[in-house]
Amino acid sequence: RKPVSLPRLAEMRERGEKITMLTAYDATFAAVADAAGVECILVGDSLGMVCQGLASTVGVTLETMRHHTECVVRGLQRVQATAWVIGDLPFGSYHESPEQALRSATVLMQAGAHMVKLEGGGWTTDTVRFLVERGIPVCAHLGLTPQTVHSLGGYRVQGRGHDAGEQLKRQAIELQHAGAAMLVLEMVPAALATDITHQLHSCHTIGIGAGKGTAGQVLVMHDMLGINLGKNPKFVRNFMEGATSVRGAMEAYVRAVKDGTFPDDSLHAW
Ligand code: KIV
Ligand code: NA
Numbered sequence: 001r002k003p004v005s006l007p008r009l010a011e012m013r014e015r016g017e018k019i020t021m022l023t024a025y026d027a028t029f030a031a032v033a034d035a036a037g038v039e040c041i042l043v044g045d046s047l048g049m050v051c052q053g054l055a056s057t058v059g060v061t062l063e064t065m066r067h068h069t070e071c072v073v074r075g076l077q078r079v080q081a082t083a084w085v086i087g088d089l090p091f092g093s094y095h096e097s098p099e100q101a102l103r104s105a106t107v108l109m110q111a112g113a114h115m116v117k118l119e120g121g122g123w124t125t126d127t128v129r130f131l132v133e134r135g136i137p138v139c140a141h142l143g144l145t146p147q148t149v150h151s152l153g154g155y156r157v158q159g160r161g162h163d164a165g166e167q168l169k170r171q172a173i174e175l176q177h178a179g180a181a182m183l184v185l186e187m188v189p190a191a192l193a194t195d196i197t198h199q200l201h202s203c204h205t206i207g208i209g210a211g212k213g214t215a216g217q218v219l220v221m222h223d224m225l226g227i228n229l230g231k232n233p234k235f236v237r238n239f240m241e242g243a244t245s246v247r248g249a250m251e252a253y254v255r256a257v258k259d260g261t262f263p264d265d266s267l268h269a270w
Contacts, residue, residue, distance in 0.1 A: 004039045004084040006137060006181055012039075013204055019216025020257045021086075021206055022224070022250065025051050025068045027075025029221060029246075034081035036250030040206075041076070042117065042218060043069045045088040045147070050222045050229075057146045060090040062104050066111045073112030086139055086182075087113030091147040094118050098130035105136050117184065119145035121171025125178045132179030140180040140203075142168055143210065144187035155233070157209075157270045159188040165195075172196045176203035184218060185210040187235070189270050209235035212264070217257045224253055237262055 002008065012019055021040035024030035025047040033041055047068055048060035069087045076083055087108030094101035105116045115137035118124055128138045143158040152158070159168040169192070172183055182204050185193045190211020197205040197214050207214030219236060222228055225246060226238035239256075243249035256262035 001082045003082045009039070009084070009181075009204060010202075013215050018257045018260070019204060019206065020254050021216055021218035022253070023047075023218070023221045024072050025221075026071050027078065030072040030075045030083070031079045031081060032247050033221070033250050034076055034079065034083040036247050037254045038250060039084060040086060040216070040218075041072060041083045042086045043072050043088060043113070044117075044220065045090045046220050048090075050220065053229075056149050058091045058150070062090055062093045062107055065090050065093075066107050069108050069111040069113050077112075084115065085113050086115045086117050087111065089116050089118045094124075094127055098127045101127045101131060102134060102136075105131055109136060115139055115181070117141055117182075119147050121168070121175060125171075125174045128175055128180050129178040132181075138180050139182035139184060139206075140172075140175040141184040141186065142171055142175075142188070143185050146186075155187070157187050157189070159192050160270065165189070165192045168192065169196050169199065172203075172205075173199060176200050182206055184208065185214060187270075190265075207263075209233060209263075212260060212262075217262065219253065225249055235263060 020038050022033045022038045023042045023044040024033050030041050045057040045060040048054040048057045093104035108116050117139040119141040121142050131138050159165050180203050184206045187209040193207050193210035194213025205214040206216040206218050208218050223236040224239045226240045239249040239253045
């Protein structure tokens with residue numbers, strides 16, 4: 001197997017093959033996800049909630065993200081894995097200035113990430129351009145951006161209605177112009193996510209609670225294994241049902257994303 005790279009992801013997109021992404025926070029689960037055929041592993045700041053027991057991702061620090069990125073990368077190296085690794089920039093680590101974002105991104109890249117992810121649109125565009133110009137691949141993240149949960153008033157659908165949808169679409173196009181190579185769309189109407197996907201060519205949309213029209217899908221690993229501590233978000237499917245191993249569940253996820261049976265329309269009512 002060849003390592004996953006930006007050109008390979010672009011080829012997949014060209015062929016109409018869906019891109020699969022799962023979160024992982026440690027060596028073993030990252031290696032299992034890779035073995036199951038997951039192309040992209042996101043060391044998400046969701047680790048604050050699933051590993052650290054925090055109520056939101058706001059309390060996650062750059063040092064914690066560095067540590068978990070290193071753990072994931074070491075696990076992948078041990079099994080000669082091919083996955084593309086994305087490190088999440090945590091709250092406060094990129095908000096001050098492009099320069100601060102570069103310093104934070106450097107920490108995650110030196111921990112072995114291939115790409116960094118940051119949340120938000122508009123004010124993030126200059127930061128994305130600054131990083132991309134300096135050789136750091138960037139994944140953007142629009143819609144429900146969990147680091148701003150307190151401003152958004154909860155974990156709720158974003159981009160509903162004409163104006164909110166148009167603003168989100170505008171931000172997505174700006175982020176592509178700035179050089180973002182991927183864009184997570186979280187909890188937005190399926191029609192909007194599909195529309196944005198059609199507008200973007202060099203930037204691949206990865207949906208979570210955004211319907212099946214995106215270029216790829218992502219889930220939090222603990223959610224798709226059915227071991228979420230809280231109530232499962234509506235868009236999640238428990239892939240352990242019918243599976244006999246974690247690897248089997250992840251393989252079922254990859255199959256379902258590739259053949260278009262996940263997500264299905266009953267999984268998002270927006
Ligand atoms: O931190 C995370 O797991 C994420 C995904 C939900 C996209 O940002
Ligand atoms: Na995140």
